[in-house]
Amino acid sequence: MIEIHLDSTPNQKLYFASDFHLGTPNHEASRKREDKIIRWLDSIKHDASAIFLLGDIFDFWYEYSKVIPKGFARFQGKIAELTDSGIQVILFTGNHDLWMKDYLSQELGVIIYHEKAALLIGESKLMIGHGDGLGPGDKKYKILKWLFKNSLLQWAFSRIHPNFALKLAHAWSKKSRISGSAYEDHSFHEEEYLFQFCKATEEHNHFDFYLFGHRHLQLNMAVNDSSRYINLGEWVHHSRYATFSNGNLELIDFEA
Numbered sequence: 001m002i003e004i005h006l007d008s009t010p011n012q013k014l015y016f017a018s019d020f021h022l023g024t025p026n027h028e029a030s031r032k033r034e035d036k037i038i039r040w041l042d043s044i045k046h047d048a049s050a051i052f053l054l055g056d057i058f059d060f061w062y063e064y065s066k067v068i069p070k071g072f073a074r075f076q077g078k079i080a081e082l083t084d085s086g087i088q089v090i091l092f093t094g095n096h097d098l099w100m101k102d103y104l105s106q107e108l109g110v111i112i113y114h115e116k117a118a119l120l121i122g123e124s125k126l127m128i129g130h131g132d133g134l135g136p137g138d139k140k141y142k143i144l145k146w147l148f149k150n151s152l153l154q155w156a157f158s159r160i161h162p163n164f165a166l167k168l169a170h171a172w173s174k175k176s177r178i179s180g181s182a183y184e185d186h187s188f189h190e191e192e193y194l195f196q197f198c199k200a201t202e203e204h205n206h207f208d209f210y211l212f213g214h215r216h217l218q219l220n221m222a223v224n225d226s227s228r229y230i231n232l233g234e235w236v237h238h239s240r241y242a243t244f245s246n247g248n249l250e251l252i253d254f255e256a
Contacts, residue, residue, distance in 0.1 A: 001118055004090070006050065008122030013047045016242040018054035018130070018213025019234035021096065022072050030059075030071075033235060038078050040241065040254050048087050052119075054213040054232065055094025055130025060166070063101040067162050076108060083109030092116070094130040094214060099154065124208050124247050127201070131212030131231070135197035195221055198229045209249055211242065220251060 006014075020037055023030050044051070061069060083089050090111045093100050104110040116129030198210045202223055210229045218233035218240055230249065233240045239254040 002113060002115060003118045003120060006119070006121040008124075009049075011047075011245060012049045012121075013044075014050050014052065014121070014244040015044050015048050016052045016054060016128070016211055016232060016244070017235070017240075018232040019056045019094070019216060019236075020053075021056055021059040021234065021236050022075060023059035023069075024236065027071075034072060034075050036239060036255065037235065038074055040239070041078050041082065043254075045082055045085070045087060048082075050088040050090060051082065052128060053089065053091045054128060054211070055092045055132070056096040056213060056234075057091065057094070058097045061097035062099040062157070062166070063103050064158055064162060068103050069166060076104075079104075079110060080108045092129050095132040118207070121244075122247065124244075125206065126209045126211055126244070127198075127207045128211045131194050131214035134212075135193035135195075135200075137193050192217075192219065192221075194231065195219075195223070195229050198223045198227070202227055208247075209244075211249075218251075 006012075017040070020033065022034055022037075041051070058069070058072065079089055088111065089109070090113065091100075091104065092113050092115075098114065100112060100114075102112075105112055113129075116127060116131075116134070119126040119128050192215070194210075194212055194215060198207075201207065201210075207227060209227070210223065211232070212230070213232050213234070215231050216234040217231050218238065219229065219231035221229045223229050228249075230242060230251065232242060232251075239256075241252055241254060243250045243252065
């Protein structure tokens with residue numbers, strides 16, 4: 001597992017958000033959400049030392065060698081402004097944008113990870129990532145993820161003209177549960193499979209916090225007496241984010 005080491009300084013603030021799903025369900029709604037995300041980024045840039053985006057930032061993203069999906073220019077411009085000012089922006093790919101390559105790194109200065117990571121800051125230890133494919137169950141998706149990450153299949157998809165390929169991909173993406181009505185189900189409790197992953201991990205490796213997205217559920221669950229599982233939910237129907245400072249994690253609803 002990747003380890004990210006950050007120097008611990010008093011009052012240092014880290015920010016976490018996930019599942020913006022920019023592009024869904026239509027241009028008008030996505031644009032309003034993009035403006036909201038930019039307002040959030042403007043509200044935190046005065047004290048943020050690093051911003052972690054935990055996947056599915058775009059509802060669909062695929063990079064050809066010379067082509068990227070159009071749109072999201074304001075969001076990308078804001079990210080470039082933040083990195084130019086010295087704020088680290090670290091992005092974890094999700095199941096909707098796992099085909100991200102080097103465009104955001106080269107053009108915007110974003111640090112990209114494709115797997116979960118251990119974030120070590122001072123005495124605190126966090127596991128962070130998108131969360132897809134972790135824990136028991138969800139076998140259908142795990143097979144799909146393996147196919148999507150297959151280099152030969154990616155090469156074949158890249159041979160399709162972008163106009164057709166992106167239309168096909170967006171049609172697939174619209175079937176995602178995020179495009180439908182608000183998804184608010186609190187019946188998972190300890191059966192929630194990311195929670196089960198956290199419990200299993202704690203048996204051999206301790207983390208103070210497990211911080212994921214993907215599930216579109218706003219969860220804050222005790223794994224044991226000294227560890228918590230946090231799921232940030234999504235920004236299509238909600239807008240929750242987390243801050244971490246001086247060993248403490250706080251969950252905040254932006255423009256609630």
